[in-house]
Amino acid sequence: MDERGTIYFTGTAGAGKTSLVQAYREWLDQNGHPAATVNLDPGTESTTFDPDVDIRDWVRLSEVMQEHSLGPNGAQVAAADLIALKIFEVRQSLDGFRADYVLVDTPGQFELFAFREASKAIVDALSGDRSVLAFLFDPALARTPSGYVALQMLAATVEFRFRLPIVHVLSKADVLGPAQLQEILGWGDDPMHLESAVQQELPTPDVQLSTEMFRVLETMAPQSTLLPTSTVESTGLDALYEATERILGGGEAEESSEPGPDG
Numbered sequence: 195m196d197e198r199g200t201i202y203f204t205g206t207a208g209a210g211k212t213s214l215v216q217a218y219r220e221w222l223d224q225n226g227h228p229a230a231t232v233n234l235d236p237g238t239e240s241t242t243f244d245p246d247v248d249i250r251d252w253v254r255l256s257e258v259m260q261e262h263s264l265g266p267n268g269a270q271v272a273a274a275d276l277i278a279l280k281i282f283e284v285r286q287s288l289d290g291f292r293a294d295y296v297l298v299d300t301p302g303q304f305e306l307f308a309f310r311e312a313s314k315a316i317v318d319a320l321s322g323d324r325s326v327l328a329f330l331f332d333p334a335l336a337r338t339p340s341g342y343v344a345l346q347m348l349a350a351t352v353e354f355r356f357r358l359p360i361v362h363v364l365s366k367a368d369v370l371g372p373a374q375l376q377e378i379l380g381w382g383d384d385p386m387h388l389e390s391a392v393q394q395e396l397p398t399p400d401v402q403l404s405t406e407m408f409r410v411l412e413t414m415a416p417q418s419t420l421l422p423t424s425t426v427e428s429t430g431l432d433a434l435y436e437a438t439e440r441i442l443g444g445g446e447a448e449e450s451s452e453p454g455p456d457g
Contacts, residue, residue, distance in 0.1 A: 199442040205330030210365040217425040230293040252280040278312035327360040339391035367422035382420035
């Protein structure tokens, strides 16, 4: 592989980004694709995630709060800008790892990653020609038609902001019943079915607004297949590999050398 692939895992707070990064890294390693992980969240308190490159070695939220007398929200904004100043040191540290893939766990505060100009500078510094966004659809939101559309809008915004190809991932699919899971996946495959579901859910005065939102979505981002995954059941990771590799490799994904947890 000439150039490693970089995958940015993003989505709303609580969507399961860190867990998926860990599980996918294990899957890649088991299937002969060494991967390195990067934590870009200066405020994470996870005790189970041990990334190869950790932004907290340069910028730590608690220290920013203390040094600048800021509350948690203000410190997150300041930390995002400080990270941008340190990103080339992060890149240099990352270059010390021999890896086919780099998995980037973005901040839990979605808006900081999506809308701060510093985040675009960070992505530009870390990305090569083979980069992709993995946007996580949290089933707590995606289980309703309006919530699903709202997540589609957020995913389209991230894709527009960073100008990188994107895959849509339904995280924590194990919390959904079979019928509910199939309904959500059906929304991803059939935009007319989703539009009808939204119109049935919303009050009549909001139908016109929902229709206009669908027209915007059709313009900004074509309908994308939703990939169900579960870190609890170790499912969907092979499909995630195939989807990202089609983008990163510009064609069909290569076969895994060994069967992974998905079989």
